[in-house]
Amino acid sequence: MAATTRITTALPPNIDITKAELAYGEHMLPKLNRQLQDETLITRQRALNALCDVLHNPEHVSAALKVGMANSLKKLLCDSDGTVRWKATEVLFICSNHAIGRDSILQFELIEPISDLFDDTHDDARLMSHRAVESVSHTVNGAQGIVSANLIGKLVEKLKTETDEIKEIVLDTLHYCMRSIPTQALGAGAIEVLTTMLGHKSWEIRGKSARDIMDITFL
Numbered sequence: 001m002a003a004t005t006r007i008t009t010a011l012p013p014n015i016d017i018t019k020a021e022l023a024y025g026e027h028m029l030p031k032l033n034r035q036l037q038d039e040t041l042i043t044r045q046r047a048l049n050a051l052c053d054v055l056h057n058p059e060h061v062s063a064a065l066k067v068g069m070a071n072s073l074k075k076l077l078c079d080s081d082g083t084v085r086w087k088a089t090e091v092l093f094i095c096s097n098h099a100i101g102r103d104s105i106l107q108f109e110l111i112e113p114i115s116d117l118f119d120d121t122h123d124d125a126r127l128m129s130h131r132a133v134e135s136v137s138h139t140v141n142g143a144q145g146i147v148s149a150n151l152i153g154k155l156v157e158k159l160k161t162e163t164d165e166i167k168e169i170v171l172d173t174l175h176y177c178m179r180s181i182p183t184q185a186l187g188a189g190a191i192e193v194l195t196t197m198l199g200h201k202s203w204e205i206r207g208k209s210a211r212d213i214m215d216i217t218f219l
Contacts, residue, residue: 005014028054029064036072041081048076048087055091058098065100070108077113082122087125089117089128096135105136118158126162130169137176146177152184159193164202171208178215185216 032054035047036165051069054060054215064070076088092114095101105111117129133151136142146152155170162170185191197209 028093029060029069031068032069033064033069033072035130036069037078041084044076044079044084044088045081048084048091050092051091052087054126055101058100061095061098061101061104064095065104070104071108073112074108074113077110077117082120082125084118085120086125086128089114089125089132092133093128093135096132102136102139102142106141111136111145111149111151111207112113115149115154118154123163127166127169130158130166130173133175134169134176137173140180143177145182146173147181147184150184152177153188156188156190156193159197164205166210167197168202168204171205171212174212175208175215178212182216191216 032047032051035043038044038047051064055064073088073091076084079085079088092101092105092110096105105114111133114129114132117125120126120129133146137146152174155174158170159167174185174190178190194209194213194216198206198213200206200209
């Protein structure tokens, strides 16, 4: 049964950004990257929480890539701890809001590892994985990367089961992908699924479903 409530993001009580031992200047990002690889769970969690603040600056995104942070984050997407997976996808989502971050997600082949979290048991990890992929889809190369990863069928299936909050994100992702490459959506039965959503109680979902149908049928 699909949930309809909004997902509430809340860190475990022992994650306190004020306790993270941040370095300054050129030493900050290399140190955080080392902490991402630390065997101690709380150290990884605190480093990720700090990065969620630090990487809003596009210059820091560029510097983070130079110290190998993309590979560190890629490994953390498979971490056994749900909070680590959630915060790793949130860091990638923040990066994806910058051109260099979107390009790096494609360069380091992160779309598929991120999309693996579409089925995560941790609600916030699922939410952030969808936000990251949706952000990447805004560019032509990003949309092509999503299609090349054969994710359209999986996204269409998520429209049947996910929370309304995630459904809206999925509809936006499909919109950007289908504007130029509608064939996978047709093969995945998107028209049928989208048509059923025209009767959804949410006007946002009804409107986005109608828009996506137009994306497919008008090309």
